[in-house]
Amino acid sequence: MTDAAIATTATGRSTWERLRSHRDWMGFWFMLPAAGILILFLAYPLGLGVWLSFTDAKIGRSGSFIGLENYDWLSDDKIFWGSVFFTLFYTIFASIVKFALGLYLALLLNKNLPMKALLRSIVLIPYIVPTVLSAIAFWWIYDSSFSIISWSLIKLGLIDNYINFLGDPWNARWCLVVANIWRGVPFVAITLLAGLQTVSPSLYEAATIDGASRWQNFRFVTYPLLTPIIAVVMTFSVLFTFTDFQLIWAMTRGGPVNATHLMATLSYQRAILGGNLGEGAAIATAMIPFLLAAIMFSWFGLQKRKWQQGGDND
Amino acid sequence: MASVDIRDVRKAYGATAVIHGVNVDIKDGEFVVLVGPSGCGKSTLLRMIAGLENITGGQISIGGRVVNDVPPKERDIAMVFQNYALYPHMTVYDNMGFSLKLRKADKAEIEKRVSQAADILGLKPLLERYPRQLSGGQRQRVAMGRAIVRNPQVFLFDEPLSNLDAKLRVAMRTEIKELHQRLKTTTVYVTHDQIEAMTMADKIVVMHDGIVEQIGAPLDLYDRPDNMFVAGFIGSPAMNFLRGKLGSENGRSVFKSDSGLSLPIARAPAASDGKPVVLGVRPEHLATNGDGAAVNVVVVEPMGSETQVVAKTGDQEMICLFRDRVMPSPGETIRIACDPNLVHLFDPDSGKTLAA
Structure with a gap:
């Protein structure tokens, strides 16, 4: 054996060799692509958006730092507060109805109905139609001179004049809520249905023998077992509704007279159409606290359910 | 406590008949085991007694009352399921007290009955736990506790030991038998395991393809089987x-x-x-x-x-x-x-x- 070989054996493998075979080092490389994608497409745009909200950037001109001036400006802006109001109104009403209808549909579809698979697929249709297409369909349904609803009601003799669905602020708000519900119910229904199917039928049998009525079966068995999935599905539903854009943009573009602006549509209008990137970014950034609140709400809701964790025998 | 009378009971799913006229007399306080290979209709029969399946023909009475059209909760029976069917979101205490809670019993009454049952089964230290935190044998015991708390006229067991390992199964077998000797509640027990049937039953009902092959005391079936099916089914290794x-x-x-x-x-x-x-x-x-x-x-x-x-x-x-x-x-x-x-x-x- 040569001296050099003996030396290598004594010191073991080189630092590089050891590093290369180390598990954490391998793990780092496996994580890198995911981390790269997240940083490039999520963290960087989010950071840039927040940074822009502190500048007076306009399209074609990188702005300079102006502190909280954009926010100060927005706090006196009636249209901005109108959009905050409508975003909350839209999210709260649509989410509550989507939950109620979705749960009802899920319970219905969980029964042994004839042509169950077909019915389940039909329920999914609103969800698979591209949003813009369904928005255009609703646009026609709500049209001031061709609306099928107005036409039917007139033929039935219930009203005399066509309803101005999208021309009146409150009519327009409710119409958009309805369209959003129609689109969002399948997601809630199918997800809750998946949750319902994980509940063992023998639990219902046990409860029935224990003397539970149908309502008590739901109240004491189905509902508590479904709460984890309800928390997840409603968090997503709230997030999707809160950040909705397509439906509003395709149907009203925030009109009439800014009555149906969501924060997302207002932000787009100010930043991209109006060119005030800084102000638009400030509106978008203002959505973050609301979204965080929604996430925290379901997070702590999930934490509470000790029975799911189990596992340890202490 | 009550007798259970099964008269010419039939069951069909559409055109497919699965039980073809079964007659069984179960006396007050008796421990009856329904045994047979899988698909013989024993579980279906038990579920008909419980009211979880409709009765296609014939008549089932509990304590002299025909229960064909009586909903399960009014039959005054308690059932232990193969997978225990414990409510995962309730503690052991709430699991056991659930039926009393539904009956609007007051808190003190629930407390008393649950702790009595917990004493019998040695569940006292586990009352605050969730089913997830229990071992198979403990869950089994909670399922029995839930049945005992109700103090029903009839206990129904649907293959309660099949999810346990061999050693625990033998121990629980003894425990269930002891429990029956103590409470003397009429019990109908379904199993596919002839050793469970032999060791536990006062009376065994051997079923095969939806009919009763023979009814009798364990040793009668062993000594004097009516036919080759019973002779081959009872006893291990087989005849x-x-x-x-x-x-x-x-x-x-x-x-x-x-x-x-x-x-x-x-x-x-x-x-x-x-x-x-x-x-x-x-x-x-x-x-x-x-x-x-x-x-x-x-x-x-x-x-x-x-x-x-x-x-x-x-x-x-x-x-x-x-x-x-x-x-x-x-x-x-x-x-x-x-x-x-x-x-x-x-x-x-x-x-x-x-x-x-």
């Missing part, structure tokens, strides 16, 4: 069946198997010489005997207390269970005999036991 003919030798009745084996029998049906029969003999009733019939050893399985020998006569395999420690080598010829009083004769066509 050996040999095809052959009856005949006589030196004035004594003998059975001559198709393979040439000749075994003396105590009583033969009258005028039966040359009649084709199936002879049934239990492995444990065979013994080595120098004057006996010769068979070839295939496999020897020593188990300590006894030795199981698989032997061949012609192309027929026989299992022998010897109390004495014999260690024949495979291929060796041994001579075996059995007590002529302990063999069974069956009609090869109908499978029915032939009356001596």
Whole structure:
């Protein structure tokens, strides 16, 4: 054996060799692509958006730092507060109805109905139609001179004049809520249905023998077992509704007279159409606290359910 | 407590009949086991008693009251499910008290009944736990606790031990039997395991393909099976069946198997010489005997207390269970005999036991 070989054996493998075979080092490389994608497409745009909200950037001109001036400006802006109001109104009403209808549909579809698979697929249709297409369909349904609803009601003799669905602020708000519900119910229904199917039928049998009525079966068995999935599905539903854009943009573009602006549509209008990137970014950034609140709400809701964790025998 | 009366009960799913007219009388306080291979209709029958399945025909009464159209909660029964069906989101205490809570019993009453049941089953230290935090045996006990708390007229058990490991199953078997001796509540217990049936039952109902093959006390079924199905189902290892003919030798009745084996029998049906029969003999009733019939050893399985020998006569395999420690080598010829009083004769066509 040569001296050099003996030396290598004594010191073991080189630092590089050891590093290369180390598990954490391998793990780092496996994580890198995911981390790269997240940083490039999520963290960087989010950071840039927040940074822009502190500048007076306009399209074609990188702005300079102006502190909280954009926010100060927005706090006196009636249209901005109108959009905050409508975003909350839209999210709260649509989410509550989507939950109620979705749960009802899920319970219905969980029964042994004839042509169950077909019915389940039909329920999914609103969800698979591209949003813009369904928005255009609703646009026609709500049209001031061709609306099928107005036409039917007139033929039935219930009203005399066509309803101005999208021309009146409150009519327009409710119409958009309805369209959003129609689109969002399948997601809630199918997800809750998946949750319902994980509940063992023998639990219902046990409860029935224990003397539970149908309502008590739901109240004491189905509902508590479904709460984890309800928390997840409603968090997503709230997030999707809160950040909705397509439906509003395709149907009203925030009109009439800014009555149906969501924060997302207002932000787009100010930043991209109006060119005030800084102000638009400030509106978008203002959505973050609301979204965080929604996430925290379901997070702590999930934490509470000790029975799911189990596992340890202490 | 109550008797359960099952009169000509039938069950069909659409055109497919699964239970074809079953009659069982269950006396007050009796422990009855419904046993049979899977798909024999035993669980369906139990679920009909519970009210979880509709009764297609016939009549079931509990404590003299016809319950065909009575909903489960008014039948005053409690059921233990194979998978326990414990409510995962409730503690052991809430699981056990759930039925009382639904009946709007007051808190003190629930507390009293749950702690009584918990005492009986040794569940006191577990009352605040969730089902997830319990072992299989503990869950099983909670499921029984939930049944006991209700103090029902009838306990129904649907294969309650099949999800437990072998050792625990034996322990729980004893525990359930003890519990029954203590509470004396009428019990209907479904299992596919004939050892559970033999060890626990006052009365066994052997079912097969939707009909009752035989009803009787465990040892009656063992000693006097009505037919080949019961004879083969009850007892472990299963009874050996040999095809052959009856005949006589030196004035004594003998059975001559198709393979040439000749075994003396105590009583033969009258005028039966040359009649084709199936002879049934239990492995444990065979013994080595120098004057006996010769068979070839295939496999020897020593188990300590006894030795199981698989032997061949012609192309027929026989299992022998010897109390004495014999260690024949495979291929060796041994001579075996059995007590002529302990063999069974069956009609090869109908499978029915032939009356001596």
